[in-house]
Amino acid sequence: MAKYHVTTTINGDAVEFLCEPEQTLLDVLRDELYLTGSKEGCATGDCGACSITLDGRLVCSCLVLGVEAEGRSVETIEGMADGDQLHPLQQKFLDHAALQCGVCTPGVLVAAKSLLEKNPDPSETEVRYWLAGNLCRCTGYDKIIRAVLDAAAEMRGA
Amino acid sequence: MGDMRYEAPDSLDQAVALLAAADGQARVLAGGTDLLVQLRSGLIEPGLVVDIKKIDEMRGINEEAEGWRLGAAVTGAEVGEHAALKSAWPGVSEAIELIGSTQVQGRATVGGNLCNASPAADSVPAMIAAGARASIAGPKGRRELAVEELATGPGQTALEQGEIVVSLLLPKAPAGTGDAYLRMIPRTEMDIAIVGAGVCLTMDSDSCAAARVALGAVAETALLVPAAAEALVGSNLDEAAMAALAAAASAACRPIDDKRGSKEYRIKVAGVMACRAARTARQRAQQ
Numbered sequence: 037m038a039k040y041h042v043t044t045t046i047n048g049d050a051v052e053f054l055c056e057p058e059q060t061l062l063d064v065l066r067d068e069l070y071l072t073g074s075k076e077g078c079a080t081g082d083c084g085a086c087s088i089t090l091d092g093r094l095v096c097s098c099l100v101l102g103v104e105a106e107g108r109s110v111e112t113i114e115g116m117a118d119g120d121q122l123h124p125l126q127q128k129f130l131d132h133a134a135l136q137c138g139v140c141t142p143g144v145l146v147a148a149k150s151l152l153e154k155n156p157d158p159s160e161t162e163v164r165y166w167l168a169g170n171l172c173r174c175t176g177y178d179k180i181i182r183a184v185l186d187a188a189a190e191m192r193g194a
Numbered sequence: 195m196g197d198m199r200y201e202a203p204d205s206l207d208q209a210v211a212l213l214a215a216a217d218g219q220a221r222v223l224a225g226g227t228d229l230l231v232q233l234r235s236g237l238i239e240p241g242l243v244v245d246i247k248k249i250d251e252m253r254g255i256n257e258e259a260e261g262w263r264l265g266a267a268v269t270g271a272e273v274g275e276h277a278a279l280k281s282a283w284p285g286v287s288e289a290i291e292l293i294g295s296t297q298v299q300g301r302a303t304v305g306g307n308l309c310n311a312s313p314a315a316d317s318v319p320a321m322i323a324a325g326a327r328a329s330i331a332g333p334k335g336r337r338e339l340a341v342e343e344l345a346t347g348p349g350q351t352a353l354e355q356g357e358i359v360v361s362l363l364l365p366k367a368p369a370g371t372g373d374a375y376l377r378m379i380p381r382t383e384m385d386i387a388i389v390g391a392g393v394c395l396t397m398d399s400d401s402c403a404a405a406r407v408a409l410g411a412v413a414e415t416a417l418l419v420p421a422a423a424e425a426l427v428g429s430n431l432d433e434a435a436m437a438a439l440a441a442a443a444s445a446a447c448r449p450i451d452d453k454r455g456s457k458e459y460r461i462k463v464a465g466v467m468a469c470r471a472a473r474t475a476r477q478r479a480q481q
Contacts, residue, residue, distance in 0.1 A: 040200065057200040057243065058233060080231045082384075084297055093271060093300040099230045100301070101223070103200045104245065147296065168383040169295020 044105040047115030055102035064102035073113035084170035087143035094150040113142035125187040134183035136174035202245040214333040214356030225301035228310045261366040266305025285373030289320035311345040314411035320375035322408035323392035332357035345415040371396045372478030374471040387411045388455030391467035397479040412447035419446040440465030
Protein backbone atom coordinates (compact mmCIF):
# COMPACT_ATOMS: atom_id res chain seq x y z
CA MET A 37 0.00 0.00 0.00
CA ALA A 38 1.22 3.47 -0.85
CA LYS A 39 2.52 5.54 2.00
CA TYR A 40 1.68 9.19 2.35
CA HIS A 41 4.40 11.80 2.06
CA VAL A 42 3.95 14.53 4.66
CA THR A 43 5.81 17.84 4.93
CA THR A 44 5.45 19.57 8.27
CA THR A 45 7.22 21.66 10.88
CA ILE A 46 8.22 20.09 14.18
CA ASN A 47 9.69 22.25 16.94
CA GLY A 48 10.56 24.87 14.33
CA ASP A 49 12.35 22.47 11.96
CA ALA A 50 11.04 21.51 8.52
CA VAL A 51 10.45 17.74 8.60
CA GLU A 52 9.31 15.26 5.97
CA PHE A 53 8.11 11.75 6.69
CA LEU A 54 6.28 8.83 5.14
CA CYS A 55 3.38 7.25 6.97
CA GLU A 56 0.46 4.88 6.59
CA PRO A 57 -2.92 6.64 6.56
CA GLU A 58 -3.96 4.82 9.76
CA GLN A 59 -0.87 5.88 11.69
CA THR A 60 -1.47 8.42 14.42
CA LEU A 61 0.77 11.43 14.75
CA LEU A 62 1.94 9.94 18.07
CA ASP A 63 3.04 6.77 16.26
CA VAL A 64 4.83 8.85 13.64
CA LEU A 65 6.60 10.98 16.25
CA ARG A 66 7.76 7.97 18.24
CA ASP A 67 8.30 5.25 15.65
CA GLU A 68 9.30 7.15 12.50
CA LEU A 69 10.96 10.29 13.87
CA TYR A 70 12.24 8.82 17.16
CA LEU A 71 10.82 11.70 19.18
CA THR A 72 9.90 9.44 22.07
CA GLY A 73 9.21 12.14 24.65
CA SER A 74 5.49 12.01 23.88
CA LYS A 75 4.12 8.89 25.58
CA GLU A 76 1.29 6.57 24.76
CA GLY A 77 -0.80 6.00 27.88
CA CYS A 78 -4.32 5.13 26.78
CA ALA A 79 -4.41 5.77 23.01
CA THR A 80 -7.99 6.99 23.43
CA GLY A 81 -7.46 10.65 24.32
CA ASP A 82 -8.20 10.22 28.01
CA CYS A 83 -4.77 10.44 29.68
CA GLY A 84 -2.94 13.32 27.97
CA ALA A 85 0.51 11.64 28.04
CA CYS A 86 0.80 12.26 24.29
CA SER A 87 -0.05 15.99 24.50
CA ILE A 88 1.48 18.20 21.81
CA THR A 89 0.43 21.44 20.18
CA LEU A 90 -0.76 21.56 16.58
CA ASP A 91 -0.71 25.08 15.14
CA GLY A 92 -0.49 26.28 18.74
CA ARG A 93 -3.52 24.29 19.89
CA LEU A 94 -3.11 21.70 22.67
CA VAL A 95 -4.22 18.25 21.44
CA CYS A 96 -3.66 14.56 22.10
CA SER A 97 -1.35 13.31 19.34
CA CYS A 98 -2.97 9.86 19.64
CA LEU A 99 -6.16 11.43 18.28
CA VAL A 100 -4.47 13.03 15.25
CA LEU A 101 -3.55 11.16 12.08
CA GLY A 102 0.03 11.58 10.92
CA VAL A 103 -1.23 12.75 7.51
CA GLU A 104 -3.08 15.60 9.21
CA ALA A 105 0.28 17.19 10.09
CA GLU A 106 0.75 18.20 6.44
CA GLY A 107 1.53 21.92 6.33
CA ARG A 108 0.96 22.35 10.06
CA SER A 109 3.24 23.32 12.92
CA VAL A 110 3.83 20.71 15.64
CA GLU A 111 5.43 21.40 19.02
CA THR A 112 6.47 18.51 21.26
CA ILE A 113 8.22 18.15 24.62
CA GLU A 114 11.53 17.88 22.72
CA GLY A 115 11.17 21.54 21.75
CA MET A 116 10.61 22.79 25.27
CA ALA A 117 14.14 23.23 26.62
CA ASP A 118 16.49 25.64 24.87
CA GLY A 119 19.51 23.40 24.46
CA ASP A 120 20.75 22.72 27.99
CA GLN A 121 18.61 25.52 29.38
CA LEU A 122 15.48 24.02 30.88
CA HIS A 123 12.15 25.79 30.46
CA PRO A 124 11.06 27.34 33.80
CA LEU A 125 8.28 24.75 34.04
CA GLN A 126 10.78 21.90 33.68
CA GLN A 127 13.02 23.44 36.36
CA LYS A 128 10.10 23.92 38.74
CA PHE A 129 9.00 20.31 38.24
CA LEU A 130 12.45 19.25 39.41
CA ASP A 131 12.48 21.76 42.30
CA HIS A 132 9.05 20.64 43.53
CA ALA A 133 9.63 16.92 42.84
CA ALA A 134 6.48 17.08 40.74
CA LEU A 135 7.09 13.75 39.10
CA GLN A 136 7.66 10.19 40.15
CA CYS A 137 7.54 7.61 37.35
CA GLY A 138 7.62 10.38 34.75
CA VAL A 139 5.33 8.89 32.11
CA CYS A 140 2.75 11.66 32.37
CA THR A 141 5.34 14.41 32.77
CA PRO A 142 6.03 15.33 29.11
CA GLY A 143 2.31 15.69 28.47
CA VAL A 144 1.75 17.66 31.66
CA LEU A 145 4.60 20.03 30.78
CA VAL A 146 3.35 20.60 27.23
CA ALA A 147 -0.17 21.21 28.54
CA ALA A 148 1.03 23.55 31.30
CA LYS A 149 3.14 25.54 28.83
CA SER A 150 0.09 25.91 26.62
CA LEU A 151 -1.92 27.19 29.60
CA LEU A 152 0.67 29.78 30.61
CA GLU A 153 0.88 31.09 27.04
CA LYS A 154 -2.86 31.69 27.14
CA ASN A 155 -3.14 32.71 30.77
CA PRO A 156 0.11 33.79 32.50
CA ASP A 157 -1.59 34.19 35.90
CA PRO A 158 -3.95 31.23 36.38
CA SER A 159 -5.65 30.45 39.67
CA GLU A 160 -5.13 27.04 41.24
CA THR A 161 -8.62 26.06 40.07
CA GLU A 162 -7.84 27.13 36.51
CA VAL A 163 -4.65 25.04 36.52
CA ARG A 164 -6.52 22.02 37.87
CA TYR A 165 -9.26 22.25 35.24
CA TRP A 166 -6.83 22.92 32.37
CA LEU A 167 -4.80 19.86 33.38
CA ALA A 168 -7.83 17.62 34.03
CA GLY A 169 -7.03 15.77 30.81
CA ASN A 170 -3.54 14.84 32.05
CA LEU A 171 -3.73 11.83 34.32
CA CYS A 172 -1.00 11.14 36.85
CA ARG A 173 -1.17 7.98 38.94
CA CYS A 174 1.84 8.79 41.17
CA THR A 175 1.90 12.29 42.53
CA GLY A 176 -1.62 13.00 43.66
CA TYR A 177 -1.35 16.16 41.54
CA ASP A 178 -0.62 18.66 44.33
CA LYS A 179 3.09 18.95 43.55
CA ILE A 180 2.33 19.34 39.84
CA ILE A 181 -0.12 22.15 40.54
CA ARG A 182 2.33 23.90 42.89
CA ALA A 183 5.14 23.60 40.34
CA VAL A 184 2.96 25.11 37.60
CA LEU A 185 1.85 28.01 39.83
CA ASP A 186 5.43 28.65 40.92
CA ALA A 187 6.68 28.58 37.32
CA ALA A 188 3.91 30.96 36.31
CA ALA A 189 4.92 33.39 39.06
CA GLU A 190 8.56 33.21 38.04
CA MET A 191 7.73 33.72 34.36
CA ARG A 192 5.66 36.81 35.27
CA GLY A 193 8.69 38.11 37.13
CA ALA A 194 6.71 38.06 40.36
CA MET B 195 -4.34 -2.46 8.98
CA GLY B 196 -6.71 -2.34 6.02
CA ASP B 197 -6.44 -0.37 2.83
CA MET B 198 -7.58 2.97 4.11
CA ARG B 199 -7.32 6.01 1.88
CA TYR B 200 -7.14 9.57 3.26
CA GLU B 201 -8.49 12.58 1.40
CA ALA B 202 -8.64 16.20 2.54
CA PRO B 203 -10.69 18.06 -0.08
CA ASP B 204 -10.95 21.85 0.09
CA SER B 205 -14.46 22.04 -1.33
CA LEU B 206 -17.77 20.71 -0.12
CA ASP B 207 -18.64 19.39 -3.60
CA GLN B 208 -15.50 17.29 -3.63
CA ALA B 209 -16.21 15.97 -0.14
CA VAL B 210 -19.76 14.97 -1.09
CA ALA B 211 -18.56 13.35 -4.33
CA LEU B 212 -15.93 11.33 -2.44
CA LEU B 213 -18.43 10.20 0.21
CA ALA B 214 -21.11 9.35 -2.35
CA ALA B 215 -18.71 7.31 -4.46
CA ALA B 216 -17.41 5.32 -1.51
CA ASP B 217 -20.47 3.08 -1.29
CA GLY B 218 -20.85 3.37 2.46
CA GLN B 219 -17.19 2.56 3.11
CA ALA B 220 -16.23 6.13 3.97
CA ARG B 221 -16.05 8.00 7.25
CA VAL B 222 -15.91 11.73 7.84
CA LEU B 223 -12.96 12.98 9.88
CA ALA B 224 -13.55 16.26 11.70
CA GLY B 225 -11.85 16.43 15.11
CA GLY B 226 -11.16 12.70 15.17
CA THR B 227 -11.79 12.36 18.91
CA ASP B 228 -14.36 9.63 18.32
CA LEU B 229 -13.25 8.40 14.88
CA LEU B 230 -9.63 7.65 15.79
CA VAL B 231 -10.69 5.68 18.86
CA GLN B 232 -13.06 3.62 16.70
CA LEU B 233 -10.35 3.11 14.06
CA ARG B 234 -7.77 2.09 16.60
CA SER B 235 -10.03 -0.41 18.33
CA GLY B 236 -10.97 -2.02 15.02
CA LEU B 237 -14.61 -1.12 15.54
CA ILE B 238 -14.59 0.38 12.05
CA GLU B 239 -12.40 -0.32 9.02
CA PRO B 240 -13.31 2.37 6.50
CA GLY B 241 -11.88 2.26 2.99
CA LEU B 242 -11.79 6.04 2.93
CA VAL B 243 -11.50 8.81 5.47
CA VAL B 244 -12.54 12.27 4.29
CA ASP B 245 -10.99 15.06 6.37
CA ILE B 246 -13.33 18.06 6.17
CA LYS B 247 -11.17 20.59 8.02
CA LYS B 248 -9.88 22.25 4.84
CA ILE B 249 -13.38 23.24 3.71
CA ASP B 250 -13.86 26.93 4.57
CA GLU B 251 -17.65 26.73 4.85
CA MET B 252 -17.27 24.20 7.65
CA ARG B 253 -14.81 26.21 9.74
CA GLY B 254 -16.53 29.52 10.41
CA ILE B 255 -18.53 31.06 13.27
CA ASN B 256 -20.65 33.76 11.62
CA GLU B 257 -23.59 35.94 12.54
CA GLU B 258 -26.03 35.94 9.62
CA ALA B 259 -29.46 37.49 9.10
CA GLU B 260 -31.06 34.22 10.25
CA GLY B 261 -28.87 33.78 13.32
CA TRP B 262 -25.50 32.37 14.32
CA ARG B 263 -24.06 29.76 11.99
CA LEU B 264 -21.41 27.33 13.25
CA GLY B 265 -19.45 25.31 10.71
CA ALA B 266 -19.57 21.60 11.49
CA ALA B 267 -15.78 21.48 11.90
CA VAL B 268 -15.65 24.33 14.44
CA THR B 269 -13.89 23.09 17.59
CA GLY B 270 -14.93 23.50 21.19
CA ALA B 271 -11.87 25.66 21.82
CA GLU B 272 -12.90 28.00 18.98
CA VAL B 273 -16.38 28.36 20.49
CA GLY B 274 -14.84 29.01 23.90
CA GLU B 275 -12.78 31.87 22.49
CA HIS B 276 -15.71 33.50 20.66
CA ALA B 277 -17.04 36.20 23.01
CA ALA B 278 -19.96 37.30 20.81
CA LEU B 279 -21.28 33.78 20.32
CA LYS B 280 -20.94 33.03 24.03
CA SER B 281 -22.86 36.15 24.85
CA ALA B 282 -25.66 35.35 22.37
CA TRP B 283 -25.91 31.62 23.22
CA PRO B 284 -24.30 31.01 26.63
CA GLY B 285 -26.08 27.68 27.12
CA VAL B 286 -25.04 26.22 23.78
CA SER B 287 -21.50 27.52 24.29
CA GLU B 288 -21.16 26.09 27.80
CA ALA B 289 -22.48 22.74 26.59
CA ILE B 290 -19.90 22.59 23.80
CA GLU B 291 -17.16 23.61 26.23
CA LEU B 292 -18.06 20.75 28.57
CA ILE B 293 -17.01 18.11 26.02
CA GLY B 294 -13.83 16.37 27.16
CA SER B 295 -10.51 17.78 28.32
CA THR B 296 -8.60 20.84 27.12
CA GLN B 297 -6.87 18.54 24.63
CA VAL B 298 -10.18 17.18 23.35
CA GLN B 299 -11.60 20.71 23.13
CA GLY B 300 -8.75 21.54 20.76
CA ARG B 301 -10.00 18.95 18.29
CA ALA B 302 -13.61 17.92 18.99
CA THR B 303 -16.15 19.62 16.74
CA VAL B 304 -19.79 20.62 16.98
CA GLY B 305 -20.65 18.58 13.89
CA GLY B 306 -18.80 15.59 15.26
CA ASN B 307 -20.54 15.71 18.62
CA LEU B 308 -23.87 15.69 16.77
CA CYS B 309 -23.06 13.06 14.13
CA ASN B 310 -21.32 10.66 16.52
CA ALA B 311 -24.87 10.36 17.86
CA SER B 312 -24.04 9.51 21.45
CA PRO B 313 -27.19 9.81 23.57
CA ALA B 314 -25.03 11.62 26.15
CA ALA B 315 -23.50 14.19 23.76
CA ASP B 316 -23.38 17.44 25.74
CA SER B 317 -23.92 19.91 22.92
CA VAL B 318 -27.02 18.23 21.54
CA PRO B 319 -29.68 19.00 24.21
CA ALA B 320 -28.49 22.61 24.27
CA MET B 321 -28.71 22.81 20.47
CA ILE B 322 -32.17 21.26 20.49
CA ALA B 323 -33.37 23.68 23.16
CA ALA B 324 -32.01 26.55 21.05
CA GLY B 325 -34.00 25.30 18.05
CA ALA B 326 -30.84 24.68 16.03
CA ARG B 327 -31.09 23.37 12.49
CA ALA B 328 -28.46 21.32 10.71
CA SER B 329 -27.62 22.26 7.14
CA ILE B 330 -26.89 19.08 5.21
CA ALA B 331 -25.21 18.61 1.82
CA GLY B 332 -25.47 15.44 -0.22
CA PRO B 333 -25.56 14.00 -3.71
CA LYS B 334 -29.15 15.26 -4.09
CA GLY B 335 -28.33 18.78 -2.94
CA ARG B 336 -28.89 20.69 0.28
CA ARG B 337 -31.50 20.17 2.98
CA GLU B 338 -32.14 21.27 6.53
CA LEU B 339 -33.05 19.13 9.49
CA ALA B 340 -33.93 20.07 13.05
CA VAL B 341 -31.15 18.88 15.35
CA GLU B 342 -33.57 16.68 17.32
CA GLU B 343 -34.27 14.71 14.13
CA LEU B 344 -30.64 14.05 13.23
CA ALA B 345 -29.74 11.27 15.66
CA THR B 346 -32.03 8.25 15.36
CA GLY B 347 -30.33 5.99 17.91
CA PRO B 348 -26.92 5.43 19.53
CA GLY B 349 -24.39 5.94 16.73
CA GLN B 350 -27.19 6.20 14.16
CA THR B 351 -28.23 9.28 12.19
CA ALA B 352 -30.81 10.29 9.60
CA LEU B 353 -28.00 11.15 7.17
CA GLU B 354 -28.23 9.28 3.88
CA GLN B 355 -25.25 7.88 2.02
CA GLY B 356 -22.97 10.67 0.88
CA GLU B 357 -24.63 13.25 3.11
CA ILE B 358 -22.68 15.43 5.47
CA VAL B 359 -23.62 18.05 8.06
CA VAL B 360 -22.11 21.32 6.85
CA SER B 361 -23.17 23.74 9.56
CA LEU B 362 -25.56 24.38 12.41
CA LEU B 363 -27.81 27.42 12.56
CA LEU B 364 -28.82 28.88 15.92
CA PRO B 365 -31.86 30.89 14.85
CA LYS B 366 -32.20 34.52 15.83
CA ALA B 367 -33.98 34.62 19.18
CA PRO B 368 -36.50 37.25 20.28
CA ALA B 369 -35.46 39.80 22.89
CA GLY B 370 -35.72 38.41 26.40
CA THR B 371 -34.41 34.97 25.42
CA GLY B 372 -31.89 33.07 27.52
CA ASP B 373 -30.51 29.53 27.40
CA ALA B 374 -28.64 27.20 29.72
CA TYR B 375 -27.25 23.67 29.78
CA LEU B 376 -26.41 21.62 32.85
CA ARG B 377 -25.26 18.06 33.19
CA MET B 378 -24.87 15.61 36.02
CA ILE B 379 -21.66 13.61 36.09
CA PRO B 380 -20.40 11.41 38.93
CA ARG B 381 -17.12 13.37 39.00
CA THR B 382 -16.38 17.09 38.62
CA GLU B 383 -14.59 16.91 35.25
CA MET B 384 -13.70 14.50 32.45
CA ASP B 385 -16.81 12.36 32.51
CA ILE B 386 -19.86 11.53 30.45
CA ALA B 387 -23.26 12.93 31.38
CA ILE B 388 -25.71 10.65 33.13
CA VAL B 389 -28.29 13.40 32.63
CA GLY B 390 -28.04 16.56 30.54
CA ALA B 391 -30.67 19.30 30.44
CA GLY B 392 -30.91 22.19 28.00
CA VAL B 393 -33.48 24.94 28.40
CA CYS B 394 -34.11 27.95 26.18
CA LEU B 395 -36.87 30.35 27.15
CA THR B 396 -38.21 33.78 26.31
CA MET B 397 -39.49 36.03 29.09
CA ASP B 398 -42.10 38.73 28.45
CA SER B 399 -41.77 40.88 31.56
CA ASP B 400 -42.41 38.30 34.31
CA SER B 401 -44.12 35.68 32.21
CA CYS B 402 -42.52 32.90 30.17
CA ALA B 403 -43.68 33.49 26.60
CA ALA B 404 -41.94 30.54 24.93
CA ALA B 405 -39.74 27.66 26.00
CA ARG B 406 -37.93 24.60 24.70
CA VAL B 407 -36.62 21.88 27.00
CA ALA B 408 -34.34 19.04 25.90
CA LEU B 409 -32.78 16.16 27.81
CA GLY B 410 -29.68 14.08 27.12
CA ALA B 411 -28.45 10.69 28.36
CA VAL B 412 -31.91 9.55 29.42
CA ALA B 413 -33.03 7.83 26.20
CA GLU B 414 -31.56 6.38 22.98
CA THR B 415 -31.24 9.93 21.61
CA ALA B 416 -31.44 13.40 23.10
CA LEU B 417 -35.10 14.28 23.58
CA LEU B 418 -37.11 17.41 22.93
CA VAL B 419 -39.72 17.44 25.71
CA PRO B 420 -42.70 19.61 24.71
CA ALA B 421 -44.63 18.77 27.89
CA ALA B 422 -41.78 20.19 29.97
CA ALA B 423 -41.82 23.41 27.95
CA GLU B 424 -45.60 23.68 28.34
CA ALA B 425 -45.15 23.54 32.11
CA LEU B 426 -43.19 26.80 31.89
CA VAL B 427 -45.11 28.80 29.30
CA GLY B 428 -47.42 31.38 30.86
CA SER B 429 -45.80 31.06 34.28
CA ASN B 430 -43.28 33.10 36.21
CA LEU B 431 -41.38 29.86 36.85
CA ASP B 432 -43.08 29.74 40.23
CA GLU B 433 -42.93 26.66 42.42
CA ALA B 434 -45.93 25.02 40.81
CA ALA B 435 -44.51 25.54 37.31
CA MET B 436 -41.15 24.16 38.38
CA ALA B 437 -42.77 21.10 39.94
CA ALA B 438 -44.68 20.53 36.71
CA LEU B 439 -41.45 20.98 34.72
CA ALA B 440 -39.63 18.44 36.87
CA ALA B 441 -42.47 15.95 36.60
CA ALA B 442 -42.70 16.32 32.83
CA ALA B 443 -38.93 15.98 32.42
CA SER B 444 -38.80 12.87 34.58
CA ALA B 445 -41.80 11.37 32.78
CA ALA B 446 -40.04 11.69 29.42
CA CYS B 447 -37.02 9.63 30.53
CA ARG B 448 -36.45 6.05 29.46
CA PRO B 449 -32.79 5.72 30.49
CA ILE B 450 -30.35 2.87 30.68
CA ASP B 451 -29.36 1.50 34.06
CA ASP B 452 -25.60 1.25 34.48
CA LYS B 453 -22.73 1.62 36.90
CA ARG B 454 -22.55 5.38 36.39
CA GLY B 455 -26.18 6.05 37.11
CA SER B 456 -29.16 3.91 37.98
CA LYS B 457 -32.39 4.26 36.06
CA GLU B 458 -34.24 5.68 39.06
CA TYR B 459 -31.48 8.18 39.75
CA ARG B 460 -31.35 9.41 36.16
CA ILE B 461 -35.12 9.88 36.08
CA LYS B 462 -35.15 11.83 39.34
CA VAL B 463 -32.12 13.96 38.45
CA ALA B 464 -33.51 14.84 35.00
CA GLY B 465 -36.25 16.83 36.75
CA VAL B 466 -33.76 18.52 39.08
CA MET B 467 -31.41 19.48 36.23
CA ALA B 468 -34.25 20.78 34.07
CA CYS B 469 -35.37 23.09 36.91
CA ARG B 470 -31.85 24.38 37.57
CA ALA B 471 -31.24 24.99 33.87
CA ALA B 472 -34.60 26.78 33.60
CA ARG B 473 -33.69 29.12 36.48
CA THR B 474 -30.36 30.00 34.87
CA ALA B 475 -32.02 30.50 31.47
CA ARG B 476 -34.57 32.85 33.03
CA GLN B 477 -31.85 34.83 34.77
CA ARG B 478 -30.03 35.21 31.45
CA ALA B 479 -33.26 36.10 29.64
CA GLN B 480 -33.92 38.92 32.10
CA GLN B 481 -30.41 40.40 32.01
